[in-house]
Amino acid sequence: MTRHLISSADLSREETIAILETAVSMHDLQRRDVKKVPTLRGRTVINLFFEDSTRTRSSFEIAGKWMSADTINLSGKGSSTSKGESLRDTARTIDAMSVDALVIRHQASGACHQVAQWVRASVINAGDGMHEHPTQALLDAYTLRTRLGELDGRHIVLVGDLTHSRVFRSNVITLKTLGARVTVVAPPTLMPSGIGTWSATDGFATGWDLDAVIDSDDPVDAVMMLRVQRERMSGGYFPTAREYTVGYGLTRERLERLVARNPEVLVMHPGPMNRGLEIAADAADAPQSVVLDQVSAGVAVRMAVLYHLLAGDESTRDDVERSVSA
Amino acid sequence: MSCPDLTESEPTSKAPDGARDVLSGDDISRALRRIGHEVIERNKGAENLVVLGIPTRGAPLGRRLAAAIGAVEGIDVPVGELDITLYRDDLRRHPMRPAHRSHIPPEGIDDKVVVLVDDVLYSGRTIRAALDALAELGRPRAVRLAVLVDRGHRELPIRADHVGKNLPTSRDERVQVRVVEVDGLDVVRISGGEAR
Structure with a gap:
């Protein structure tokens, strides 16, 4: 150690x-x-x-x-x-x-x-x-392991403001260490530069289209919504909050499609949540949500x-x- | 193995002065059956007993003791494991030890007679830690201690109520308890030290 x-x-x-x-x-x-x-x-x-x-x-x-x-x-x-x-x-x-x-x-x-x-x-x-x-990534992994067992081969999707997110960076490392497959989704403006070199590694994929990931043949075991960090933004990353929600928010409708493909899907958020922006209240409080488990862990x-x-x-x-x- | 220092195991086969077996698998079974009877006699039955083994090897021994008591009295004796790592007084003297989970039977330990089970009683420090751990889980009516081997050299005023075998040793000898559940065989072995 x-x-x-x-x-x-x-x-x-x-x-x-x-x-x-x-x-x-x-x-x-x-x-x-x-x-x-x-x-x-x-x-x-x-x-x-x-x-x-x-x-x-x-x-x-x-x-x-x-x-x-x-x-x-x-x-x-x-x-x-x-x-x-x-x-x-x-x-x-x-x-x-x-x-x-x-x-x-x-x-x-x-x-x-x-x-x-x-x-x-x-x-x-x-x-x-x-x-x-790193401790956020550990507690996310703990929450996932409690529900899913070993994470080898599990498919975890991270969505949101990747550029400004330390949670995303630590989580990708820890999840990969534990053998999970990770897909990260963000609008082009919030996709970190240089992520192309990460994508080259096995079990790591990037995407700009959340709906395509949800509807793909690869069911999602857990979806982790990241907070839109307005305090780190100097504007210009996306036109309006509404537009962000339409493209990348976890709405009730998207959650229903996730559940249809995998009834056991988990919804995670490191907090604090911008309800109505990156995650709808319906999704945050859904039975699939393990947000409070994350805090407890x-x-x-x-x-x-x-x-x-x-x-x-x-x-x-x-x-x-x-x-x-x- | 929950006692510190010399009981930590190393392969015995290469011990220069030869290891000797002091208890065979059958001896261990007989000792546990006898201890089971002693516990019942002392407690006047198996009412209110909770058996807690101290990992690593106290845990399977505890399960066997509970089964032995249960077989005599015809009941299921609640059995669990009490991990004492977080209560040790020597954490800073050793490399980091992983902590394990404790498993306390759902009945809890309040007003029960708790029988602590460990493989080797040596310095007594493991048992001190176990008593601290117990105190934070509840208030047992009584705590008794059953060990497979008592090798002496106590550093604290602690004694066992039930002993499988008293084994006078010198401090530079090594007492190893092997159990099927952990090691694949049942044996108690002494190695090292001066020839006696």
């Missing part, structure tokens, strides 16, 4: 599955009366969030607390960053307090990778700009990640220099 979790690609298939299996026992804990275990007693986890977040930050905080770690939340707005302190100085200042893990969300792609070069603590990427969000998966990164003897991890842990 690596020291940091920056990218979904940091995890091998074995490590990914190990985390997901651990998450199963963590999920059992969540259903108990007493939800606390002493596993990370004495460890300190700092949540350093430079961007708004509800579910990621709260689930990391709960995950740490249920494992008896001390968790502290820092937001960019309330910290010295707003006085002009650089990311490097902020990270090194917190690291100097001998914390064990830094959970970082930042608006800049690559921020977590940078911080990992500067600190002794384990760095966990909780979303960096348009790069990655979030705590268990983050407990598993903290456990795998923090529980063992530091000196036995592959990439830690003895001098650092001494």
Whole structure:
């Protein structure tokens, strides 16, 4: 196991599955009366969030607390960053307090990778700009595995604003690691450049026409709707919201066609949802929807990640220099 | 194997001083049957019993003990598994260990007599962790401990109520319990250490 979790690609298939299996026992804990275990007693986890977040930050905080770690939340707005302190100085200042893990969300792609070069603590990427969000991909995989079993050969379709989506990037990596086939659908303006090189790999397809994917001979096991990230757009990606919905929204009618081909199809959304834009309320609340399962899995998966990164003897991890842990 | 250190297994066939078998498969079956009778006698029947095995090898032993008790009393004894990884006090001294699921019978453990089952009792730290884990699942009326082998060298004030075999060992010896469900054969073997 690596020291940091920056990218979904940091995890091998074995490590990914190990985390997901651990998450199963963590999920059992969540259903108990007493939800606390002493596993990370004495460890300190700092949540350093430079961007708004509800579910990621709260689930990391709960995950740490249920494992008896001390968790502290820092937001960019309330910290010295707003006085002009650089990311490097902020990270090194917190690291100097001998914390064990830094959970970082930042608006800049690559921020977590940078911080990992500067600190002794384990760095966990909780979303960096348009790069990655590995724990989201893990909890999506967990939700899928709970419903579908092993994902080898399963057909997962991701639809929406791919260009701005870190969820999409991490999910494609994790799903491919687990052997699933992935089709990504987006309007041409929201299809990331360079995706052509990805499409060359086995079991990965791209498309501009959602209806063609739904009506193809290849039934869909799960459809993951991605949020249209208006805050990252400076306009011009699509003419009107209505037009986006007509072309790429999961409407009741599209859901009915998906169900007709595969009654077991799952509807996913990483949240927060723009109801009526990328997903209709009918689809979000349909029996096929596992949106709340995803949230529920979030705590268990983050407990598993903290456990795998923090529980063992530091000196036995592959990439830690003895001098650092001494 | 849930005891730390020396009971962690390695192939015995190449042990320089030769491994010796101390319990055969038949011996293990007889020991479990006897422990079953002891549990019933102590409890005055099989009422309110819950048997919880501690993974890895305590789990199948627990199932066999529950079956042995059930066969004598003619009832189904609730049986489960109690994973104690998250409660260990030595997590930071070892590489990361995967956590497993616990399986608690639907009746729960409140006001039950819980019989913990493990393969080897050594330092007692596994059992301490198991008691912590139990406390967060409920409040049993009593907790009893049944082990297949007690090899001594306790580091905590913990003793077993029911012992398959007391096995005086030195610390540099290795006690290995093998069970069919995990290893494909039933045997208890000692290896390593000075010739005794």
